[in-house]
Amino acid sequence: MTKRYEDASWKESMRIKLDVNNMFAENVGEEHGYTKADVDAMQEKAKVAHKSIKAAKEAGNLGFMELPESHKEIAKEIKEFADANKGKYDNFVVLGIGGSALGNIALQTALNHPYYNLNDEARNGYPRLFVPDNVDPTRLKGLLETLDLSRTVFNVISKSGGTAETMSQFLTARAKVVEELGEDAVADHFIATTSEHSGNLIKIAKEEGMKTYYIPENVGGRFSVLTPVGLISAAFTGIDIEELLAGAAYMDQICDTDELWSNPAYLNAALQYLADQDGKPMSVMMPYAHDLKDVADWYRQLWAESLGKKVNRAGEVINVGPTPVKALGATDQHSQVQLYMEGPFDKVVTFIEVEKYKETLEIADGYEDISGVSYLGGHTFNELLTVEKQATELALTENNRLNCTVTFPEVNAFTIGQFFYMYELATAFAGELYDIDAFNQPGVELGKQYAYGVLGREGFTEKKEEFDARPEKNSDLIL
Amino acid sequence: MTKRYEDASWKESMRIKLDVNNMFAENVGEEHGYTKADVDAMQEKAKVAHKSIKAAKEAGNLGFMELPESHKEIAKEIKEFADANKGKYDNFVVLGIGGSALGNIALQTALNHPYYNLNDEARNGYPRLFVPDNVDPTRLKGLLETLDLSRTVFNVISKSGGTAETMSQFLTARAKVVEELGEDAVADHFIATTSEHSGNLIKIAKEEGMKTYYIPENVGGRFSVLTPVGLISAAFTGIDIEELLAGAAYMDQICDTDELWSNPAYLNAALQYLADQDGKPMSVMMPYAHDLKDVADWYRQLWAESLGKKVNRAGEVINVGPTPVKALGATDQHSQVQLYMEGPFDKVVTFIEVEKYKETLEIADGYEDISGVSYLGGHTFNELLTVEKQATELALTENNRLNCTVTFPEVNAFTIGQFFYMYELATAFAGELYDIDAFNQPGVELGKQYAYGVLGREGFTEKKEEFDARPEKNSDLIL
Numbered sequence: 011m012t013k014r015y016e017d018a019s020w021k022e023s024m025r026i027k028l029d030v031n032n033m034f035a036e037n038v039g040e041e042h043g044y045t046k047a048d049v050d051a052m053q054e055k056a057k058v059a060h061k062s063i064k065a066a067k068e069a070g071n072l073g074f075m076e077l078p079e080s081h082k083e084i085a086k087e088i089k090e091f092a093d094a095n096k097g098k099y100d101n102f103v104v105l106g107i108g109g110s111a112l113g114n115i116a117l118q119t120a121l122n123h124p125y126y127n128l129n130d131e132a133r134n135g136y137p138r139l140f141v142p143d144n145v146d147p148t149r150l151k152g153l154l155e156t157l158d159l160s161r162t163v164f165n166v167i168s169k170s171g172g173t174a175e176t177m178s179q180f181l182t183a184r185a186k187v188v189e190e191l192g193e194d195a196v197a198d199h200f201i202a203t204t205s206e207h208s209g210n211l212i213k214i215a216k217e218e219g220m221k222t223y224y225i226p227e228n229v230g231g232r233f234s235v236l237t238p239v240g241l242i243s244a245a246f247t248g249i250d251i252e253e254l255l256a257g258a259a260y261m262d263q264i265c266d267t268d269e270l271w272s273n274p275a276y277l278n279a280a281l282q283y284l285a286d287q288d289g290k291p292m293s294v295m296m297p298y299a300h301d302l303k304d305v306a307d308w309y310r311q312l313w314a315e316s317l318g319k320k321v322n323r324a325g326e327v328i329n330v331g332p333t334p335v336k337a338l339g340a341t342d343q344h345s346q347v348q349l350y351m352e353g354p355f356d357k358v359v360t361f362i363e364v365e366k367y368k369e370t371l372e373i374a375d376g377y378e379d380i381s382g383v384s385y386l387g388g389h390t391f392n393e394l395l396t397v398e399k400q401a402t403e404l405a406l407t408e409n410n411r412l413n414c415t416v417t418f419p420e421v422n423a424f425t426i427g428q429f430f431y432m433y434e435l436a437t438a439f440a441g442e443l444y445d446i447d448a449f450n451q452p453g454v455e456l457g458k459q460y461a462y463g464v465l466g467r468e469g470f471t472e473k474k475e476e477f478d479a480r481p482e483k484n485s486d487l488i489l
Numbered sequence: 490m491t492k493r494y495e496d497a498s499w500k501e502s503m504r505i506k507l508d509v510n511n512m513f514a515e516n517v518g519e520e521h522g523y524t525k526a527d528v529d530a531m532q533e534k535a536k537v538a539h540k541s542i543k544a545a546k547e548a549g550n551l552g553f554m555e556l557p558e559s560h561k562e563i564a565k566e567i568k569e570f571a572d573a574n575k576g577k578y579d580n581f582v583v584l585g586i587g588g589s590a591l592g593n594i595a596l597q598t599a600l601n602h603p604y605y606n607l608n609d610e611a612r613n614g615y616p617r618l619f620v621p622d623n624v625d626p627t628r629l630k631g632l633l634e635t636l637d638l639s640r641t642v643f644n645v646i647s648k649s650g651g652t653a654e655t656m657s658q659f660l661t662a663r664a665k666v667v668e669e670l671g672e673d674a675v676a677d678h679f680i681a682t683t684s685e686h687s688g689n690l691i692k693i694a695k696e697e698g699m700k701t702y703y704i705p706e707n708v709g710g711r712f713s714v715l716t717p718v719g720l721i722s723a724a725f726t727g728i729d730i731e732e733l734l735a736g737a738a739y740m741d742q743i744c745d746t747d748e749l750w751s752n753p754a755y756l757n758a759a760l761q762y763l764a765d766q767d768g769k770p771m772s773v774m775m776p777y778a779h780d781l782k783d784v785a786d787w788y789r790q791l792w793a794e795s796l797g798k799k800v801n802r803a804g805e806v807i808n809v810g811p812t813p814v815k816a817l818g819a820t821d822q823h824s825q826v827q828l829y830m831e832g833p834f835d836k837v838v839t840f841i842e843v844e845k846y847k848e849t850l851e852i853a854d855g856y857e858d859i860s861g862v863s864y865l866g867g868h869t870f871n872e873l874l875t876v877e878k879q880a881t882e883l884a885l886t887e888n889n890r891l892n893c894t895v896t897f898p899e900v901n902a903f904t905i906g907q908f909f910y911m912y913e914l915a916t917a918f919a920g921e922l923y924d925i926d927a928f929n930q931p932g933v934e935l936g937k938q939y940a941y942g943v944l945g946r947e948g949f950t951e952k953k954e955e956f957d958a959r960p961e962k963n964s965d966l967i968l
Contacts (some may be wrong), residue, residue: 175819
């Protein structure tokens, strides 16, 4: 059977587009807008960056670029595994945090029914999905109380196998399963997604006989949505993960050029970089579609953790990094847009627009005698949301506020795959422009080490001592 | 029966605290930290601001300050209405957007079971709560499909009665109720919360015989959580709204001083203001408690829409306003903290800590042979989350990053009421410091008018023409 994503014209019709008109002086004025010459001036740098990315990929250091190809077979296998288990579980729980959770949430919100967990009919036999993504005792206890564990499967996701939050969740869920269902039940109720070669989780998984999936060594957490990290929960909830990878592959092909003017990932990163350099450190992502709100949250990790760095590659202290901010249209017109419109000129807004929503809903007629209400009847919510986006875009533009738009023809696995890949590549490219390592996160180590120390992990007693020796709080400054 | 919030010592034990130690040079170093002299230097300004706030209150212009007193009786009446209807509805739906939605969501997440809508036992006979808070066709259609309308009540919230999103939601929900249950069902399935004296919703409500609650004329959307806007859905889901108001009253009393050093609302606003002036325009609110995450979202509207302003009171163009950012601990340690730790020195982080979570959950023992995992066993998730907060706080402080902490003894209606009030008052005070009108939102008008024009609302044809005459997009800049 031919898949739709094997049809070139369907693919072309589903291409996501980047519209940067409102980043330029013609539209937003000379004080803040860019000129084509500004972009041209970056072309040489772009060529060098492109070469550097290619070389890193060749050297096996940019694993995320290999996934659309390398994970085709793995996706097939995951799909078969999920299909074989359909009907066996009522609940699928992801135990993971950060990069091990955000992609799962983004896929779920983007591609499944908006009230998936509450609507049996819409779910059509697939399990409910839960991603607690934290170690809040109230929430976690509430979850464990709510689920029938005999009908629940947990996917434990930690590349290192040492993530304190995830391993704590796992220990506790496992003990509850053992208590209720017996030791033998562990293999049937837990999947492990981790490094194949190192860490404690792979050891435990083998010991327990858990089904195991691997995270490639050269793919970091925030780039891992197209590995089993994101694919398993998606497949279990009925998402077409092969189409998702096909979307990523399509964007890889679109972006296989070092010409800024024809590479949406590079051009986007270049303009965002320029804006950050020019005193606009905040990058707002504002989809006008509820199903894309958690994709904006996924982006928030990708952009912040990759580009927020103390040192450049030469080791010089530079303390750089734009701050990604997520917003939601039309909702945040009633919350954030006042600031975006009138506050300091310190932001770039990236709108996301959807040409064809999954559903059409008419605004019903009514109150013909009240013109301030009746004008709405006969329109659709689709129109209303689109018009609100265009109206906000125009108002921001007329107020000289930099903005751009990513357009989705539809929200489906193919377009979401494109989006993930486009932003991952933009991140790698931005890393080149900032001249930093976009793939590490040294800044979170210190806090982790203090926590390990206090919790009594072996090898961290020194950190515990440092923690205990922290200055006492001045009680005059607590009120 | 005596209520616990009538007991002075219980109240004192439930007082939320503001810890600003890490805003000062002693802890975060001289380059970024403040000195006591910096605060003292603002004392005169604070006295003037306090007078101005008092005068505005006397003049009836600061309605939010009256609510703890003026809404005592109204809260009682709402509670009686909700109690009388317990068991009648399975679903309570809020139709509203922005300030008419965020408070409802914040209260629900903060005070009800974490899986409230999915857990019948935890819900204990109260209806499920839905706040679609947008006009997304997919989501709204999905919601209407999911609900049994014969067991559903909608609270339509719009002060002006002209909010396009809310009135569209209402028209459509109403038509569905009429279609399924008949014309006569409207009064039984819709509540209106709106201005008593003006607008279309009050007209409609009277015509339809809907139960009606009023939003005081002198309370704007983002300050309205303690009016029927937030109180009705809370009461219907079992939240003690009288305790909520008592919390606000308690904070009002605490903050009844013009001394910066003893007024947590003022001191907080003053320090945030200083930081913004000193090149730190981002104010991150990061609770270490899942139940406070939507309180941070509520704050995001309050702070952004109130303080993001183009002109000062003299009408001079100043384009000011800090950008509030919401984050969540420990989750965002795996997403945003890398940036907060190593990026530019452009943020203040406000942690929220909870001393006693609603539940205690132990981390189970296991894998005694694997020390990198077994050290977790025997601790609680409560400890883990608290230690992670303190570890992150210490690491940020050692990296010279400004931060402060709001501590909740517990998350309950009394402490949440304090929190709302403290931040509302801080916002009014910050408005004085910026010398702007913190209670209007002129910047959202233009976008609204374009939308009205395009949708054909009477009186907006000129705006439609302007919209239609917008410059065409250059297709070279779309890729």
